[in-house]
Amino acid sequence: MLQVEKVDLYYGAAIALRQVSLTAEAGAVTCLLGRNGVGKTSTLRAIVGAHPIASGSIKWDGEEISRLPMYERARRGIAWVPQGRDVFPLLTVRENLETGFAVLPRGARKIPDEIFDLFPVLKTMLRRRGGDLSGGQQQQLAIARALVMKPRLIVLDEPTEGIQPSIIKDIGRVIALLRSRGDMAILLVEQYFDFAQELAQTMVVMDRGDIVLAGRREDLDEADVRRRLSV
Ligand SMILES: Nc1ncnc2c1ncn2[C@@H]1O[C@H](COP(=O)(O)OP(=O)(O)OP(=O)(O)O)[C@@H](O)[C@H]1O
Numbered sequence: 001m002l003q004v005e006k007v008d009l010y011y012g013a014a015i016a017l018r019q020v021s022l023t024a025e026a027g028a029v030t031c032l033l034g035r036n037g038v039g040k041t042s043t044l045r046a047i048v049g050a051h052p053i054a055s056g057s058i059k060w061d062g063e064e065i066s067r068l069p070m071y072e073r074a075r076r077g078i079a080w081v082p083q084g085r086d087v088f089p090l091l092t093v094r095e096n097l098e099t100g101f102a103v104l105p106r107g108a109r110k111i112p113d114e115i116f117d118l119f120p121v122l123k124t125m126l127r128r129r130g131g132d133l134s135g136g137q138q139q140q141l142a143i144a145r146a147l148v149m150k151p152r153l154i155v156l157d158e159p160t161e162g163i164q165p166s167i168i169k170d171i172g173r174v175i176a177l178l179r180s181r182g183d184m185a186i187l188l189v190e191q192y193f194d195f196a197q198e199l200a201q202t203m204v205v206m207d208r209g210d211i212v213l214a215g216r217r218e219d220l221d222e223a224d225v226r227r228r229l230s231v
Pocket residue numbers: 011014016034035036037038039040041042043083
């Protein structure tokens with residue numbers, strides 16, 4: 001279980017997160033929602049170790065991880081699928097997947113067959129360069145690369161952004177399948193409410209660096225959540 005408590009984060013003198021608290025449990029999708037620029041990506045950066053926090057606590061399975069470097073968090077099973085995907089354009093699809101091996105013991109460095117069950121399109125493209133894939137295929141590759149690490153927490157930053165509806169459906173199916181296995185915590189940042197609503201057990205809504213609403217999906221007033229997302 002992930003427990004974020006009262007986290008403050010700054011960029012220089014500018015505060016981006018104030019007293020942000022949230023939890024994410026195995027077997028559930030926790031969805032972080034909010035308009036542009038409210039601090040969703042900053043929250044994920046704090047969790048994965050891409051940006052230091054000024055105060056507060058981040059615990060993973062009871063261990064304080066907020067001072068650990070990013071690779072140590074990755075070794076503890078925390079995988080990040082960043083916004084914009086960050087696929088390596090000149091590496092092949094296979095090589096992109098193999099970058100996920102870095103945190104695994106030598107004997108475990110194999111791409112699980114399951115990856116290609118989840119994303120069949122990647123199997124036919126193993127020799128293609130990452131940069132030659134469509135946006136939707138790159139997003140699938142970015143998720144697959146994170147899964148190669150065998151994570152227990154996967155953090156996804158707007159996986160539907162700029163992606164065609166058929167691939168959004170495929171990605172939704174994969175997230176639902178990962179959730180149903182019960183052993184992985186999934187933290188999803190979304191702007192697209194309907195996608196979030198279909199998948200999430202818990203919703204957390206941010207505004208200007210603060211958490212303004214949080215709860216189980218069925219306990220939240222949908223109109224209230226939507227209002228806080230509309231521009
Ligand atoms: N590297 C940075 N340096 C300075 N300010 C930043 C930096 N990254 C983000 N910010 C600022 O911090 C605030 C929160 O940004 P953040 O990217 O976390 O928001 P977001 O909710 O993820 O938005 P989006 O949906 O656009 O990604 C914004 O005001 C943004 O301008």
